Amino acid sequence: MRAPRWTIGRREAVWGFVFIAPWILGFVIFSLGPTVAIIAWGFTEYDILQAPTFAGLENFIEIFTDDEKFLKSLVNTAIYVGLLVPCQVVIGFLLAVLVNTKLPLASLFRAFYFLPTIMPLVVASIVWAWVLQPELGLLKFLLEDTMGIPTPRFMVDEYWSKPGIVILTVWSSIGVQMILFLAALQAVPPHLYEAAEIDGAGPLRKLLHVTIPLVSPTIFLVIIIGIINSFQVFTTAFVLTQGGPLDSTLFYVLYLWRKAFVSFEFGYASALATILFFIIMLLTALSFWVSRRLVHYEQPES
Amino acid sequence: MGKNSHMTRRRLLRIAGGLGISAAGAAALAACGEAEPQIVTKEVPVEKIVVKEVPVETVVTKTEIKEVPVERIVTQEKVVTKEVPVDRVVTREVVKEVVKEVPAMRETVKVRWQEVWADAFQPTIEEKMIPGFEAQFPYIEIVNERIEEAQMYEIYLTQIAGGDPPDVIQIQESRVPQFAARGGIIPLDAFIGKAGLNLADIFYAGEWPKGSWLDVQYTLPLDNTGAWYLFWWNKDTFEEVGLDPDTPPTTWTELEEMALKTTVREGGEITRHGMFVPEMIKGARTDASFKGWQFPAGGHMFTEDAKSVLFDDAIGQRNVTWQLDMVQKLNDGWDNIQGYMDAVGASRTAFYNGLLTMRVEGVWFLGVMRRDAPDINAGVTHMPYDDTNPNARPRSISDDGWSYGMPKGAQNLEEGWEWLRYLTAGEGNLAFMGNLKRPSSVPKYNDDPLYQSEPLWNDLKSVLPLVEASPITPVNPDIDQVLKDEMELMMAGKQSPEETLASMAGQTRELLDEFFASL
Numbered sequence: 118m119r120a121p122r123w124t125i126g127r128r129e130a131v132w133g134f135v136f137i138a139p140w141i142l143g144f145v146i147f148s149l150g151p152t153v154a155i156i157a158w159g160f161t162e163y164d165i166l167q168a169p170t171f172a173g174l175e176n177f178i179e180i181f182t183d184d185e186k187f188l189k190s191l192v193n194t195a196i197y198v199g200l201l202v203p204c205q206v207v208i209g210f211l212l213a214v215l216v217n218t219k220l221p222l223a224s225l226f227r228a229f230y231f232l233p234t235i236m237p238l239v240v241a242s243i244v245w246a247w248v249l250q251p252e253l254g255l256l257k258f259l260l261e262d263t264m265g266i267p268t269p270r271f272m273v274d275e276y277w278s279k280p281g282i283v284i285l286t287v288w289s290s291i292g293v294q295m296i297l298f299l300a301a302l303q304a305v306p307p308h309l310y311e312a313a314e315i316d317g318a319g320p321l322r323k324l325l326h327v328t329i330p331l332v333s334p335t336i337f338l339v340i341i342i343g344i345i346n347s348f349q350v351f352t353t354a355f356v357l358t359q360g361g362p363l364d365s366t367l368f369y370v371l372y373l374w375r376k377a378f379v380s381f382e383f384g385y386a387s388a389l390a391t392i393l394f395f396i397i398m399l400l401t402a403l404s405f406w407v408s409r410r411l412v413h414y415e416q417p418e419s
Numbered sequence: 420m421g422k423n424s425h426m427t428r429r430r431l432l433r434i435a436g437g438l439g440i441s442a443a444g445a446a447a448l449a450a451c452g453e454a455e456p457q458i459v460t461k462e463v464p465v466e467k468i469v470v471k472e473v474p475v476e477t478v479v480t481k482t483e484i485k486e487v488p489v490e491r492i493v494t495q496e497k498v499v500t501k502e503v504p505v506d507r508v509v510t511r512e513v514v515k516e517v518v519k520e521v522p523a524m525r526e527t528v529k530v531r532w533q534e535v536w537a538d539a540f541q542p543t544i545e546e547k548m549i550p551g552f553e554a555q556f557p558y559i560e561i562v563n564e565r566i567e568e569a570q571m572y573e574i575y576l577t578q579i580a581g582g583d584p585p586d587v588i589q590i591q592e593s594r595v596p597q598f599a600a601r602g603g604i605i606p607l608d609a610f611i612g613k614a615g616l617n618l619a620d621i622f623y624a625g626e627w628p629k630g631s632w633l634d635v636q637y638t639l640p641l642d643n644t645g646a647w648y649l650f651w652w653n654k655d656t657f658e659e660v661g662l663d664p665d666t667p668p669t670t671w672t673e674l675e676e677m678a679l680k681t682t683v684r685e686g687g688e689i690t691r692h693g694m695f696v697p698e699m700i701k702g703a704r705t706d707a708s709f710k711g712w713q714f715p716a717g718g719h720m721f722t723e724d725a726k727s728v729l730f731d732d733a734i735g736q737r738n739v740t741w742q743l744d745m746v747q748k749l750n751d752g753w754d755n756i757q758g759y760m761d762a763v764g765a766s767r768t769a770f771y772n773g774l775l776t777m778r779v780e781g782v783w784f785l786g787v788m789r790r791d792a793p794d795i796n797a798g799v800t801h802m803p804y805d806d807t808n809p810n811a812r813p814r815s816i817s818d819d820g821w822s823y824g825m826p827k828g829a830q831n832l833e834e835g836w837e838w839l840r841y842l843t844a845g846e847g848n849l850a851f852m853g854n855l856k857r858p859s860s861v862p863k864y865n866d867d868p869l870y871q872s873e874p875l876w877n878d879l880k881s882v883l884p885l886v887e888a889s890p891i892t893p894v895n896p897d898i899d900q901v902l903k904d905e906m907e908l909m910m911a912g913k914q915s916p917e918e919t920l921a922s923m924a925g926q927t928r929e930l931l932d933e934f935f936a937s938l
Contacts, residue, residue: 165576166603166827251758253765273757275911355569362757363907378573379896381597 152394159388164381176388187389189364190372191396193279194348197368200283202343206336208287209294214328216295217302227299231292238289242356245285246272272358275365282353282366290346294339301335302328330413337404337412344400348393369393525558528834531585532561533575535568543854548847552838559834575826579603584826586835587842590638592629593819593895596725598826599632600893600938605825607636610836621844625886626860630822632893633724638824639843640860642852643883647781647817648699648711650803651788654796656681656691656776667777667798669813670806671715671741674777678749681776694777695756696745697910698766705760705910706902709923710818710889711779712738715804717811720818725890726935731924734808740916741805743909753910771795785879786856799875801882815882818889820860858883894930901926 123131159176163169180187216227233241248255249271260266271281305328313323329336351370354360360367360375373393377386536544549561564585566574572594578584590598598604611618618627618636623643630638654664660680668674678693697708709730710720718734721727730738750756759766759775767784769775771792779802788795805811823839825832841847844861852859853869858879865883870876892898902923909919 164601165580166598166601246761250761250765253758253768270758272761361903361907363911363913364904375900378576379900380894381576381601383576 155387156391156394157387158384159391161384161387163384163387165377165383166381169384172384176385177392179385180388180392186364186367186372190367190369193365193367194350194369197279197283197350198344198347200279201286201347202340204283204287205291205294205343206339209291209339210298210332210336212291212295213298213302217299227295230295233289234292236289238352239356241289242285242353245281245288246357249281249284273362275363278358278362278365282350282357285353285357286347286350294343297335297339298332301332305331333412334414337408341401341404344404345397348397348400527558527560528831529560529562530587530831530834530838531564532587532838533564533566533571533585534589535566535571536589540851540855541565543851547850547854548842551850552841552847555841556834556837559837561838576603579827582828584828586825586829586831587823587839588826589641590822590824591819592638592640592822593891593899595630595637595822595824596632596891596893597895598824599635599637600934603827604637605827605829605832607639607824607836607839610832610840611636614836614840616840616844622860623862623883623886625817625883625888626820628888629817629820629891630824632891638822639839641821641823641843641848642855643782643820643858643860643865643886647819648707648714648779648802648815649781649784649879649882650777650779650800651770651784652777652798652800653770653773653775654798656773664796665798667800668803669800670803672806674803675745675748678745678777682749689751689755691773692756692769692775693749694745695750695759695766695775696742697906698756698760699779705906706899708742708779709738709902709906710816711802712742714814714816714887714889715802715811716741717805717808719889721890721892723890725892726931728924728927728931731920734805735920735924736916737805737808739906739909739919742906743916746910753912757910767791770797782858782879782883785873785875789856789873797875799878799882801885813885815886816889817886818891818895892931892934894934897930898927901930 158169160171160173161169162172162175212230216223216230247253251257251268251270251273256271257268260268269277269280271277271284309327309331310323313327318326349370350368351374354366354368354371355374358366360371369389370393373386373389376382376389534544544563549563552561553559571589575584575588575590590604595604599606618639621627622640626640626643627636630636630640650667652667657664657677662677662680668677674694681691681693682689683691696712697705699707699711713720713730713735716734716738718732718738719729721729746753746756759769766775766778767780767787770778771788785799788797801813801815804813823842825835825839829835842851848859848861849864849867849869852864853867856870856873858865862883865880873879905914905919905923905926908914909916914922
């Protein structure tokens, strides 16, 4: 009896799996595996140097009932996300609009704005530490010493430390958002603008009723990526403030890192990581739910 | 044939077994000595020699001399030839053969070493230290795996957990008990004992105990970071305000007077500060400021066994209160100096530029200062002490510093130990520290001509014997964080000195009790 011949569809499916197998393997080994392990370790007492012992819900109970720094770091991170993500969306969009014009040197500006993105964050942090340094920094020299304008005491004032880190992060990451928005802007069909103009729409109306709805999927993407990334803020605070002053930049992942690699409480840190995982998942799901009403996707005509 | 002359199979096996064990023992023991011993096992099939060449009766006699360290048969011919004449010829031939063949036969062992030294130090490591060591130990190859300091413990821990740690690691002494108490680092006592090292004879008294935990040595020190807290002053500023540039303050009263005298106020603002009392070690470590002033205040941090808090007393209270008081008196409040309490080293820059006259930082500051501001006219001495306490005296303490150890799971212990020993107690220490112009943990190396071009060298060296090692707890990093947080809250006016000390002591006790209860 002859074996049935494979259909084209089945062959394609097999080859498809073959081609994505490296990614699947990488995902399972480097993402899924560690995620499952972290969740499991969250239920143990584990210092990395000795074998973990099962601790049930002990870590989670302690986190929610007896850990002031957990709440503090969560609130700090939420404030940071709340400050950073809107800045990334608005500034990234405005820069994209700016470099999307047919002005001379526009392409040079694109490269110029993107340049900080390729600078390692540690280096950027050290540079900005000196720019924002409240006593000997460049900003103080330019504003306060030269022009008499008082400058905020970034990094040493508990109320200005988070905005200081937001400024640095926007500077170092805005190139990515700009490029995403630029691609979206360039995908807006010109005839829609022409139609709007015929209907008498000015630049603001075109922006509000043509551009923004059509780039709303990108806005949504930038928000989602912004939330996921900014909840994991670590490097800037680690280099610039080590969580200070007065724990005002003790962000969630910095606190988690301290628990794991300073205190050797890896089980506890795993529980913190698990909680963060679900927080981010929840926020992402929430964003998707909200996006159903606010994000406009081009639908093919049926 | 007499009974004794009959060689039974069982007896032959006993003899052969005995000699086999002896030979293996010889190899093992000789491996620990100077004469490259393991080779014996491979190259000299002792059983064969004996069975073939030595009459049975004689062999029996020889097997009974089990107490004679077989190592000596290989390495000390005279002893063997004197004590066991029967074996003389055979043994001597074997020894000659082994000694001749050692260099060619020994397999190269790669020792993985992880360190965190910056680019500037790599040429010394690669061009002097490693070649110097490999010349002494041709069968050891050092593989230098440089890692980032900020990630070092993440890397160590994951490697240990993954079962693939290096053989030798660089580790801060403030972390040694933390690793040791959890079995993350290998005790060195057996190696130290076998090598016949007396640590007290080799290192400064304030240095080597920091690498131990519960009287077991886990690491050996590299540098003398002993003087973690040293007092530096700008001699030019002293001269400018009429102070003797060569006479720094020795007491807290003198410190206050001199700081006020060197402070400059213009239009209600301070344009030059005398001293930031809570600023130490590049500013951002208020935990260090508590510990640093606690000892010249006449106090202590912990009991010798590092299990109990000792700073919760009148001396500790005086320490925190005095620091807050000084910030008000010398700097017109925390707001005026907080800007210098950062991690990028603004306080150092202020010192170089004459905006700050006196400050506290460790021995490493000499090299840093020479690099950043080579022309500054500065002096160095011990910390001023609290003259209101009759028991206080000039003291510097040390509760940290760089050392080397071998992590749990290290593969090449013997070879790793040789490298570790070379780096700390051996010539590698001088090669490295002398090049850095930083004091060594070994006093004799600090007399080396390498250092003599540094004008402040003798001043610095004279402080080092005053340094005492402060007990280090296995929860040291957590305690430091508590001290830092609480001191900052006090400086920011969020709590009183009394509340600060009580909170520091309470949280520290809790951390210690929790840890020791978990053992």
